[in-house]
Amino acid sequence: MKIKLFLISLIMLAFTYSGYCLKVATTLFPIADLISKIGKEKVDVVYLIKPGEDPHHFEPTIDDIKRLQGVSIYFAVDKRFDSFALKLAKKVLFLNDEIKSNNPHIWLSFENMKQIGKIVSQKLCELDNKGCGFYKENYDELLMEFNSLENRYKFDNVKVLECHPAWTKFLAEVGITSVGYIKKGREHEPGIKTLNRVINLAKKNGVKYIVCATNDKNKIFNKVANILNAKIIVLEPIGGYDGYTDIFKLFELNLNNLKKDINE
Structure with missing residues (x-):
């Protein structure tokens, strides 16, 4: 019986390590999806505001707080927008400060999202040095996709x-x-x-x-x-x-x- 339990423990341990990934959080879907495209299977992304909710009046619930357990970093939008993150996560990075934007709607811009993608890939590299090449490669693909999309649409006057x-x-x-x-x-x-x-x-x-x-x-x-x-x-x-x-x-x-x- 002891040998059987020991084997089961080893199998569970193996699954735990093989499925290990960074857990990070953010506020909104667009930034969460951007993080997911850079981190892919190496990163578990949690975002708080559900589709249809108004971010201007959002207040985190007890369930939201529980979902943030074990988060390595919270990618916040703006201190005027989601300062609540400071109370919920140990490490919080305000993206609008990083890209020096006065408008809290930072995800509504090709240029901003490219800058945010670079910041995210750098922070993931700091948290997971072994996966750094993986994150940078995914960021380069993201950059090309944004450039391609932006160049397909141009309006005049x-x-x-x-x-x-x-x-x-x-x-x-x-x-x-x-x-x-x-x-x-x-x-x-x-x-x-x-x-x-x-x-x-x-x-x-x-x-x-x-x-x-x-x-x-x-x-x-x-x-x-x-x-x-x-x-x-x-x-x-x-x-x-x-x-x-x-x-x-x-x-x-x-x-x-x-x-x-x-x-x-």
Whole structure:
């Protein structure tokens, strides 16, 4: 019996070591998927905000805290966005500080995601030196895919208004100029003077499109669109469900929506 138990223990130990992987965490699906593409089978990625949840009002639950047990590093977005991570993980890296971005929507940009990918591969190398070549190779593939996708979509002389300033950098990367935004943030309600200024600016620039996110729900956006006789283009900011189960698909579907609505 003792020999049998010893053999069972050896087998379980072998499975434990053969299946060993780093456990890391982040807040949102896009960054989690980026980490997964770099770490692949060597990394177990946990992300907290479920598809459809509003990240602006997210609070971690007890189950979320349990899921973070054993995490080696937490890739946080922004201290204004997910400072709760400091209380939940021993090692937290705020990505917006690393890439020096003032806009918390850092995942909505080709350039930002390339920089974040490089940072992630470097940190994984620090945590797992033996797998460093593996992570760097996967990052190089990620970089090529982003470059290929970005180069396939270019717009010419298109100006838009944003519901709130989440897409500015992403739009600029494909040749679309954002002349301004209607709301500064979720909790911000623009006054009459602000609205008049934004509307006049949009008219001056010949804006025919307003870019909003799927979770932008406010009657004021439709009112501004009616005044400008502008079309609202709705983009998906986070994904993680339906056809948006891959970071490249998330970018591509949003670009296809822009192309379709602008060319109509």
